[in-house]
Amino acid sequence: MIEAFNPVVLFDLLILVLLIICVISIARTRDLVRAAILFSVYSLTLCLLWVHRGAPDVAMTEAAVGAGVTVALFLVVIARVGRRER
Amino acid sequence: MKRRAYKLLVVALGLALLGGLLWLPPPGQPGGPVHEHVAARYVEGGTEAAGAPNLTTAVLLNYRGLDTFGEVTVIFAALLAALAVLGVGAAARNASGTGKPRVDARLPASPVVNFIIRLMAPFMATFAAFVMIQGDVLPGGGFQGGVVLGAMMILLSVAIGPDRVSGMVAPAPLGWLRAIAPLVFLVVAVSGLALSGAWFGLSDQPALGHALMVVLELAIGMGGAAVITGIYLSLAREVE
Amino acid sequence: MLQALFSHIDYVAVTVLFCAGLYIMIARGNLLKKVIGLNIMETAVFAFIVTTGMIDGGDPPLLEQGLGPDFASPLPHALVLTGIVVAVSVTAVALALIVRVKREHGTIEFDELGEPR
Numbered sequence: 338m339i340e341a342f343n344p345v346v347l348f349d350l351l352i353l354v355l356l357i358i359c360v361i362s363i364a365r366t367r368d369l370v371r372a373a374i375l376f377s378v379y380s381l382t383l384c385l386l387w388v389h390r391g392a393p394d395v396a397m398t399e400a401a402v403g404a405g406v407t408v409a410l411f412l413v414v415i416a417r418v419g420r421r422e423r
Numbered sequence: 424m425k426r427r428a429y430k431l432l433v434v435a436l437g438l439a440l441l442g443g444l445l446w447l448p449p450p451g452q453p454g455g456p457v458h459e460h461v462a463a464r465y466v467e468g469g470t471e472a473a474g475a476p477n478l479t480t481a482v483l484l485n486y487r488g489l490d491t492f493g494e495v496t497v498i499f500a501a502l503l504a505a506l507a508v509l510g511v512g513a514a515a516r517n518a519s520g521t522g523k524p525r526v527d528a529r530l531p532a533s534p535v536v537n538f539i540i541r542l543m544a545p546f547m548a549t550f551a552a553f554v555m556i557q558g559d560v561l562p563g564g565g566f567q568g569g570v571v572l573g574a575m576m577i578l579l580s581v582a583i584g585p586d587r588v589s590g591m592v593a594p595a596p597l598g599w600l601r602a603i604a605p606l607v608f609l610v611v612a613v614s615g616l617a618l619s620g621a622w623f624g625l626s627d628q629p630a631l632g633h634a635l636m637v638v639l640e641l642a643i644g645m646g647g648a649a650v651i652t653g654i655y656l657s658l659a660r661e662v663e
Numbered sequence: 664m665l666q667a668l669f670s671h672i673d674y675v676a677v678t679v680l681f682c683a684g685l686y687i688m689i690a691r692g693n694l695l696k697k698v699i700g701l702n703i704m705e706t707a708v709f710a711f712i713v714t715t716g717m718i719d720g721g722d723p724p725l726l727e728q729g730l731g732p733d734f735a736s737p738l739p740h741a742l743v744l745t746g747i748v749v750a751v752s753v754t755a756v757a758l759a760l761i762v763r764v765k766r767e768h769g770t771i772e773f774d775e776l777g778e779p780r
Contacts, residue, residue, distance in 0.1 A: 345720075353676040360683040360703055369695055376699055383706055390717040391724075391735040393562035394479045395709075395743050397554070401570040402751050406651055407702065409577050413658045414695065414758045418765045422693040422772075429690040437682035444674040445667050451719035453733055458718075462736040466724065478724035478737040479744070487741055494745045501752030505759040562725065566748060647748075654755045658762065 352386050367422045373411040380404040475559035475636060483564065484636055488623035492612070495604035495643060502601060502650045509657050532581060540582040547575040555644040556637060565640035569647030576652040585659045588652070601653055604646025611635055673714045680707035692773040694764065698757045705750040709743045716740070 359379040363372050380403030387396035448455045465482060475481040483491050554561075555568030580588040592600060599606075615624040618631070625632040668675060684707055687700030716739035722730040724737040765771050 357676065357679055360680055363699060364683060364687050372696065372699055376702065383710065386710065387713065390713055391721055392713050392740050393723050394564060394567065395713060395740050397563060397567040398570065398744055398747050401567065401574055402747055403706065405574040406570060406577065407751060407754055410655060410658060410755065410758055413655065414762055417762055418695065418771050422696060426690055429686060433682045433686045436685070437678050440678050441675065444678060445671055449670040450673050450714045451717055453718050457715050458736050462738045465737060466734050476726040478726065479740045482737045482741040483744060490745055494748045498748055498752045501755045504756045508759040508763050562723065566744065658758060
């Protein structure tokens with residue numbers, strides 16, 4: 338267990354911890370715009386994880402789809418239905 | 424009270440999943456079963472058999488072409504479902520809202536945003552075309568370029584308004600453009616019977632197989648971009 | 664036990680993400696929050712699938728000069744690409760349905776929607 342603390346593993350752990358913090362923040366917030374922006378941050382961190390795992394095609398698709406198109410669709414629908422969650 | 428029950432249920436499910444996952448071999452070792460049987464054959468014989476140095480594109484378009492056909496059909500069906508739910512054209516205009524006069528959906532974006540979007544749009548289009556065409560040599564491929572192109576159209580509709588973006592292509596060719604990916608896939612599948620004796624078989628000569636792969640990638644890219652733009656515009660023109 | 668947990672740390676993180684997405688989906692009443700939870704669950708599953716195919720210190724699956732003999736397996740990448748397309752399709756249809764529900768009923772909170780008339 339001690340021998341595994343090289344920078345590669347630490348980078349991996351940092352990305353995973355950031356993902357979990359993003360998801361917990363999405364669960365706790367009541368503002369839908371904040372949830373959409375946090376989802377974009379989550380998707381971009383996931384793209385970093387794909388690059389770290391050696392999957393560049395998946396990283397490109399996730400960056401464009403998750404952080405771009407999906408969040409744009411969310412924001413358009415929020416403009417229609419209202420921003421606060423009860 | 425209900426929140427606590429949900430939390431307990433989710434934690435119990437998580438522990439059950441974890442108990443199953445810990446039996447798998449640890450991730451990152453080269454000897455695991457996922458690298459053995461089929462994937463080893465793809466990695467070793469990939470380039471000669473499929474004609475593409477990018478192994479993921481070779482798997483997507485050549486070895487698992489039927490799955491990619493299903494994928495483009497799914498995203499086209501999603502566009503049809505979104506249009507059916509929201510209403511198209513006059514039905515949408517009559518049904519939406521409470522009778523207030525329909526305000527232009529584009530808030531006056533600041534001049535900085537307008538300028539940056541107009542400056543970046545040609546570069547985004549060039550990058551999308553590059554990713555689509557070079558998809559079999561470099562990381563990339565059809566759908567990646569198509570989504571970048573769709574994101575560019577979404578940005579343009581923020582800068583110049585969704586009505587002008589949806590007026591860029593006339594309605595009759597627009598229907599064909601959105602359906603181009605499943606149609607081209609069907610044509611290549613049937614022609615594969617004639618060229619190499621199997622459904623979806625890109626032909627035996629490497630030059631013709633390479634050309635067919637580029638045609639497939641362009642079709643997936645353009646179809647994906649048109650479908651994503653269509654979904655965004657059908658949602659954006661609802662806003663009042 | 665602790666050694667197994669630490670060597671499978673990627674799988675533990677994926678399970679936590681999946682369960683958090685599931686909790687968001689079932690415990691919050693707003694329909695849009697449920698769609699966000701569904702997306703989080705889907706991306707957690709994609710993370711799991713790509714993680715099974717990775718090799719520590721390996722190379723992306725491109726056959727060029729300079730990339731060594733250890734390739735990350737290309738099969739999970741193709742599977743996840745199709746999965747991402749299906750996820751965006753499901754999200755698009757769900758968002759269209761949410762806009763329609765708002766138009767018909769005036770609210771998108773699950774508790775206020777009530778019985779069908």
